[in-house]
Amino acid sequence: MRHVATKPEPQIVKDVHHPLEHYFRSERLPHIWCSGCGLGTAMSCLAAAFGHLKLDVDDVSVVSGIGCSGRLAGYMRPDSYHTTHGRALPFATGLRVALEKTKPGHKVVVFSGDGDLFSIGGNHFIQAARRNIDLSVFYVNNFNYGMTGGQVGPTTPMGAKGTTAPYGMFEHPFNLPYLAASSGAPYVARWTTLHVHRLQKAMEEAIQKKGFTFVEIIAPCPTNYGRRNGLPTGLDEMRYYREEAVIENFADPKDAEIIPGKPFIVGTFVDEDKPDYLEIYQKFVADHFEVAAK
Amino acid sequence: MINRKVKGMSKKDILAGEHFLNGDVACAEGAIAAGCRLFAGYPITPQSEITETMAYRLPKIGGYFLQMEDELASIAAVLGGAWGGMKAMTATSGPGFSLMMENLGLGIMTETPCVIVDVQRGGPSTGLPTATSQGDMMQARWGTHGDHEIIAYAPASPQEMFDQTVKAFNQSERFRQPVLVMADEVVGHMMERVIIDPDKIEIYPRRKPSVPYEKFLPYKGGPDMVPEMACAGEGYRVHVTGLTHDERGYPDLSVESQDKLMHRLIGKIRDNADQIIEVEEENIHGADVVLVTYGIAARTALRAMELAEEKGIKVGMLRLITVWPFPLKEVRKIAGDVKGLIVPELNLGQIVREVERAAAGQCPVRLVGHAGGGLHRPENILSAIEEVAR
Secondary structure, X not given: OOOOOOOOOOOOOOOOOOOXXXXXXXXXXXXXXXXXXXXXXXXXXXXXXXXXXXXXXXXXXXXEOOOXXXXXXXXXXXXXXXXXXXXXXXXXXXXXXXXXXXXXXXXXXXXXXXXXXXXXXXXXXXXHHHHOOOOEEEEEEOOOEOOOOOEOOOOOOXXXXXXXXXXXXXXXXXXXXXXXXXXXXOXXXXXXXXXXXXXXXXXXXXXXXOOOXXXXXXXXXOOOOHHHOOOOOHHHHHXXXXXXXXXXXXXXXXXXXXXXXXOEEEEEEEEOOOOOHHHHHHHHHHHHOOOOOO | OOOOOOOOOOHHHOOOEEEEEEHXXXXXXXXXHOOEEEEEEOOOOOOHHHHHHHHHXXXXXXXXXXXXXXXXXXXXXXXXXXXXXXXXXXEEOHHHHHHHHHHHHHHHHOOOOEEEEEEEOEOOOOOEOOOOOOOOHHHHHHOOOOOOOOEEEOOOOHHHHHHHHHHHHHHHHHHOOEEEEEEEHHHHHOEEEEEEOHHHOOOOOOOOOOOOHHHOOOOOOOOXXXXXXXXXXXXXXXXXXOOOEOOOOOEOOOHHHHXXXXXXXXXXXXXXXXXXXXXEEEOOOOOOEEEEEEHHHHHHHHHHHHHHHHOOOOEEEEEEOEEEOOOHHHHHHHHOOOOEEEEEEOOOOOHHHHHHHHHOOOOOEEEEEOOOOOOOOHHHHHHHHHHHHO
């Protein structure tokens, strides 16, 4: 093998482009995510969903919080906002409401992780779902805090190990499709990063649907979660999904809990029509006030 | 598709004329006059009239009112709203102001124009929910973590609640920074005449990109160190992050990048401080004693001045309209010419520390503190004047 003294410059082949390249900040790649991590797959699915919907890069914004998944905003070409820990949803709420006035029809996508959306930001999640604000929430559940070194969180299954649960998790985890459905979200789905086509389709449905839409993405974190819990590689986690994920649409979200080693449900749980916050607000304003803006 | 020239922002939406308003309502009307069409807030005494006025007014004039789940969400929604191209505001009091501190930092780091009103009440903790204080003045300055500069106004009347809220919006757009209006319960609830003349209201518009997307660097400061702002959906594909970033807005966690960014963020306020700092001087020339005060404390101090003048003491007043950045030069200059400076404030010693620093030993500096819940008695300020003048 030839000795390479310095890091080689990447060779760009002229006029050859990835069909989804325009959705990415290529100059920011490669990403920081570990080998075997599911975030890259989830990001690819999101870009593929944008592409399939022929969504113009300037007609969508991406908001994320803090953590491994929070970094996604920095890799995607649309206007993207990397906010504070837990506050992606309220930031996106303000952004979405303002865009209703400055650029109607503009989509806002929130992409964040379990710690961000359901621990520090848990209240914002149930309130945003209750309000039925028009946001598409894509949330990666890797069962732990990856960025900070594998601490347990509100989605860690009971008994699973983490750096802050060396003897195993003593608490009950959230069942998030159930939480989302009972908080009022009109669209709730769950897929894993093994189900890439179904995940992409769910993302498309969520983006197209008005209101608060929620897709849970079960993703491997071999570095920090899998390694401590009998799934040391990304491939091991994918095998686990293949063996235990049961596709069942419109199952009772109450049955969506995830217990390691046991089958768990993936699919669409909720898909219903319900007026969203802005629709109700605008209708009232149109019926009662003479507003120059509309 | 983009409609940046927000419709419905006509002068008829401004509450023109002569009115009898409380400070909170005047503040809300000031925000509307300044072009604020997005308000996100959470109920808290003694600012609730601001939130309630916005809830009543905004839907009628093409705006959006959001009652959020808490103050963390309120300020986050305000930042999001600003990036969505609107002028946005939130209002709170001490406990809520504490909750806003982290995202105040995000606003500073991402250079997001917006206004935060703190109608101060007694603290710490739940303290005196319905009674006045100026106990959050240092929290305003240093409450959010990390090194930073801040702009804060201190209104002393309902008229100033209106005027300074307009100014706060203008300075937030001018310097691309969240601006604070540090009011208090008495100014918020007192009712006085407020005159609103739409023809005299000047609006500083958002600083829009002057170059096309390919050449645009969202975090490159202009000659005044302030960058231009491209909002969501305008085609500039901006990345906005609370991480240390380069001129492209991309995370760059190097020492060099931090150094460059911090010098610009702090420099844009420090180097332009003369365009921000506002003080009001009264009888300064030839005064033996000067009162350095702000907000509602300045109103009681005025009575103390009258009483002192009746006794033949030459007293002046330097009233801080902007408390932050602190008018160091102005105070230092006066300190060399007087027997002493007296600082009445509704806390047990916050801004007095800045005054001492500015005086730099040229003259004694005396605090007339008050723990909050009520106002100073003019006699207490008078006795301090008499002692210092002696």
